[in-house]
Amino acid sequence: MEFTDLLLWVLSVLLIGVGIAGTVLPALPGTVLVLAGIVVGAWIDDFTRVGWVALASVTVLAIVSGVVDYLSGVLGAQRAGASRLAVIGAAVGTVAGIFMGFVGVLFMPLVGAAVGEWLARRDQVNAMRIGVATWVGLMIGMVAKVALAFVMVGIFVVALLV
Structure with a gap:
């Protein structure tokens, strides 16, 4: 293995790892980073092991993850009859939660939505x-994003090994 390939594998693994973290941290585009890491991993051997079918599959899952992420919060709020200020409050709470650690990420959207309402x-x-x-x-939505990210990684690993 060449040194360049080793660096690319490190980049691939880092992107995937940061992407998985990004599925629970709102500031990071989680599944997009996972997808980027998978594309880098596929590119290393000119897409011979991880082909276009696997890449198309993980791309579709990344898109589905983005849609689920957006819709889950909005639909949860709308279904309960939330005002526009509650939705804005949830978004502000989500951003504020980033600076408060894991507990803030989990609970500040609730606080923001409640304050907005x-x-x-x-x-x-x-x-x-x-x-x-x-x-x-x-x-x-967060649970769905995490699950989809792991399915994406699973497809990548299976494509690499088979």
Whole structure:
């Protein structure tokens, strides 16, 4: 193995690892980074082991992940009857949560949605209900993103080994 190939494999693994972390950290485009790492890994041997079928499959999964991520929070909020301010609050809470560690990433969207809903309607009970519904939607989306990222990695590994 050439030194260049070794560096490319390191880059591939780093992109995939950071991408998997990005499936739970909102500041990182998780499945896009996983896809990038897989493309780098496929490129190393001119797409002979990881061919176009595998790459098309993981690309579709990355797109599905993006759609699921977007829709899960929005649909969770809308289904509960959230105001526009609640959705904005969830987004602000998500960004603020990045700076508060893992617990902040998990719970600041709930706080943001609840505060946004309270500001819109001044109803504490409804605000908490909307906050929880938005949070549940976001958590479902996060679990789906993590699962899709691991399926993408699984397809890559199987293509490499077979």
